[in-house]
Amino acid sequence: MIEALEPLVDGGRFAAKAVAGEPLSVRADVFAHGDDLVRAFVRHRRAGTRRWTVAPMAPIGNDRFEAAVVLPEPGHHQIEVLGEVDALAMWRRDATRRAAAGGFDPNDPVIGSRLLAEADELVDGRLGTLADELGRVDGTGPLAAVLAALDELDEVIASRPPATTATPASSELPVLAERPLAAFSSWYECFPRSASSVAGQHGTLADLANRLDYVAELGFDVLYLPPIHPIGTTARKGRGNSPVAGPDDVGSPWAIGSRAGGHTAVAPELGTLADFDELVDEAASCGIEIALDIAFQCSPDHPWVRKHPEWFAHRPDGTIACAENPPKRYEDIYPLDFTTSDREGLYAALLDVVLFWVRRGVRVFRVDNPHTKPFDLWEWLIASVRKVDPGVVFLSEAFTRPKVMHRLAKLGFDQSYTYFAWRDHKDEIVAYFEELAHGPGRTYFRPNVWPNTPDILAKSLQHGGRASFVARLVLAACLSANYGIYGPVFELLVDEPAAPGSEEYADSEKYEIRQLDVGDPRSIRDVVRRVNAARRAHPALQRDGSLRFHRVDNDRLVCWSKRDERTGDAVLCVVNLDPEWPQSGFVELDLGALGLDWDAAYEVRDELDDAAYTWTGPRNFVLLDPARSNAHVLALAPAARSPEPSATFPPSGRGR
């Protein structure tokens, strides 16, 4: 019987996610009836190939077995669990007990000799002549001697492959292995049109190329651009989302398409396809990937509106339906009609859009509102793209209901925006990230956490200034392996909303050019640089599964750690959620989660200011003053042990 396979998503309907080249823990209950002993195996192969790689699974108690599987390359893989009854082990167990009790059953050597000969064939004769010797055994003493000799060969015996009669589990485990960027990425979003260094001038892709050094210096590895395509003029929105655009208004980049082209064109005011290619190349030389925005919607001026009117919903009066959230209407945007009679043609055109940019070297996409398009479009489109390049990464921008967000992650999106922007209080933060790291979605839903976006000037940033920005930055970047900021408004602490209570930015860059001085001395770019450097230096911060919150006796202080099992690297973070007042308290660390002994002394060094402290035991004092810094990102290292380690219970924590 093989049950309770892990990681299994919806009974195998969807693939679990893994990182190519990294161990993936596969588990299953494997058992037989009665007191039968069993062996369990895991085997895997790339989808579409024939040869399995087989490995034994180790028992971890309560009839559960585990193996760490390494899928060598990106792409879809099949994993299967096998089980078989271990007749040889059962015979050894029973014969040993009988021999120990002093009895001799002449059937023992006969049965054992046969089982041993079978096993010997599977290990290419490495059991030597033991089967023959056993066949000649004639008493308890000699039998015990052979059994003891077998004990010496335990490893050889355990190493034998499963017999051809081994039972496979009824369901396979589909797993998508991905390149490391899918699991660990630092995103920087900005509008190319604001990138000119000449005041009042429309920025270009070339201007943006000049800002690559800045982005690289900050430590980001993904530079994400809102749509770079021609913007429609019909019903164009003016500044501040005004329904009427002035002659100089640049329009929303999400109103895609004009006479200059659609989803595969570059807006003339930004440059040319050649400029784009150059940007991609220059970014690559800085260690940065360019991410594009996939927004499957059209301005009324999009070439598709004339060429493929059947791809749009027509109302009884013959007009094309514009985007709408009644009573609000978005006249500058026509949604596509996925119920069109030419569904095949439309889907193919959308895939072609993505493949067009993939062929130009884009391997990261942020998908705009995927939840407003059919699920089957995404499942098919993402799978189709992965056939061309399994390394393409898709981020789902679905700020919607939990089940819908999870479905999108299951069907293929690598990363997903989250509710982080609306999780302000300690209990909300702890509960939400516990769910993300340890809930049922952990096998397929990879959070990508943003303190702000062009659509979201989070409430938590609107009051508190620098202290709030630093707190939200450290929370995002150190709670989640994937995170991003929308800059330069973020590092420049821009916090004015369009209206009281609104989450829209005043002077929103969605509708106008906004030139800001990234060299402004009030910028927190140095904190951003240090946080990203810590993320690169610490494997612990590059995955989400090890997240552990630690108790602090102060509800404004959040404390958590992450640890990389392979290297032992551990990072402990403390954030003060109060932007106004110093907060202090005692943290009570789960030392086991940090890989520390209960009585060990250890050094913690703050990656944000290089201050170092020596701590002992679980209870330690912390104080964070928003006037200086309201976050610790502490690298842990066991300190040299004192010559006479205490044999008593640990003393209460020494102050920092």
Added chain:
Amino acid sequence: MIEALEPLVDGGRFAAKAVAGEPLSVRADVFAHGDDLVRAFVRHRRAGTRRWTVAPMAPIGNDRFEAAVVLPEPGHHQIEVLGEVDALAMWRRDATRRAAAGGFDPNDPVIGSRLLAEADELVDGRLGTLADELGRVDGTGPLAAVLAALDELDEVIASRPPATTATPASSELPVLAERPLAAFSSWYECFPRSASSVAGQHGTLADLANRLDYVAELGFDVLYLPPIHPIGTTARKGRGNSPVAGPDDVGSPWAIGSRAGGHTAVAPELGTLADFDELVDEAASCGIEIALDIAFQCSPDHPWVRKHPEWFAHRPDGTIACAENPPKRYEDIYPLDFTTSDREGLYAALLDVVLFWVRRGVRVFRVDNPHTKPFDLWEWLIASVRKVDPGVVFLSEAFTRPKVMHRLAKLGFDQSYTYFAWRDHKDEIVAYFEELAHGPGRTYFRPNVWPNTPDILAKSLQHGGRASFVARLVLAACLSANYGIYGPVFELLVDEPAAPGSEEYADSEKYEIRQLDVGDPRSIRDVVRRVNAARRAHPALQRDGSLRFHRVDNDRLVCWSKRDERTGDAVLCVVNLDPEWPQSGFVELDLGALGLDWDAAYEVRDELDDAAYTWTGPRNFVLLDPARSNAHVLALAPAARSPEPSATFPPSGRGR
């Protein structure tokens, strides 16, 4: 999209369990992309029939829907969840918002009229002329009037069946509906051979018939007999499991088979098949069902050993392998060899055994050590028996590893023995019954809880006398809807083990006749009678799903409640685990779980001694003295409310 179906066992590989005629909660996440509104339906039919019964599901939040399905008769059923996008509801929502904002979109009446006409067809014209009226609407006012008229018809609109285009979930929910006895039963086990009222005389089935009134008076509805078949003489065990039997030793009933017959014969010393038939009839007239023991193993004298030697494992030296747990050997028992080349013949013979007794009116079986036989035997055998009579109930006596016990429950056993006999401390009891009532096994694993069996004189009974027996009785009978005792040793407080530290009974009835006086004044039969009467009187005690433990500030006092949602019936139990000393404390009741308002006064009446108390609020004092009784089984009834209910927080509990 339809996800997260409940109750679903291993992706639909096994059936969940339900009670015929009772509501079963079916749940699923049902959603579509974007802001599409959906309708969800559940439909069910008996396996093998064609016509579905369809019912709407109600939204319960977070895209989850629920319906209570009543499967009318015992047997296997299919349940399916369906979903569809509700275009009419979406149009109503959007048109209403547009109308409320004062705008008039001439497309609204056109689209709405079409959708309404479609809906009207599904409700046989009960929407009247509204579709036509809508078609003639020419402004916001008239449109708003029609929308308001539609609101009046909400129920009619909601009642329309799903369209033929509705999407079914990818997996069906197989459910086994069973007769109520599978979910609620009180078992009494005893050895017929001890039932004679004549001292020293071997009891018979006729003697047992004379004890039916006693068993009925105690309130049991299942009388379970250890094997009643002829007992082998070869290697027969003597008293106290001695390897040598004296000439008068009666042997173990589990060493089945002699020249007098095998699994379909009655031991001559117990009577005849006619006597058995009469016992079944007389029991029925007392409201008692006879349960037989299915022990698929043979004494060396079983007719099958000669007739079907191929059904037994032969060792290299030609001897038949006896049962063994090395170095122990059980020479009086030959296990069957389920790997026999005549597997088909053997399986058919075993099914015939069960059907033989089913044809004689037996509808309850306790299966001995099912975990030592192949899982596929049981799955096939139980399904085959259910084809003949879906009301047959199987109890699994598998005291083994959790995964094995659960697998047996999944593949068809209705009830399962548990680890209750080894759960003594409060934390063990709470954790174990929380798992049984609310863990993942709750949909298929029905506990049947025994304080003792012929194999288990639990440690908890060996010290403490009457107080311990009463505590364990009330725990078993009121924590679990299915329970049993092995009597009359239980009610007569027999507590002497075979040896210190042993869980075997001294003078075990498994190997000898043991005549006891059920009229002994020290008997706790009156407590047993009251406990069983309470179980019959209170629907709350007849199911397990509502179990709720309540806090008590004393680790020797366990407090729990059960509640029947349909009738509102609630029972609150408190047990003192200390057999020596009085224990007292404050219980802190979850009043919501009891269906009580936080400030209500209510009467609790003890079903064990008819004492009544008036309590108010969650905090109440309890004291249990083992010298009197160390259990409360309190029936709850809301007391007449005081004329001026307190508007402040509830006072702390009044003493009992």
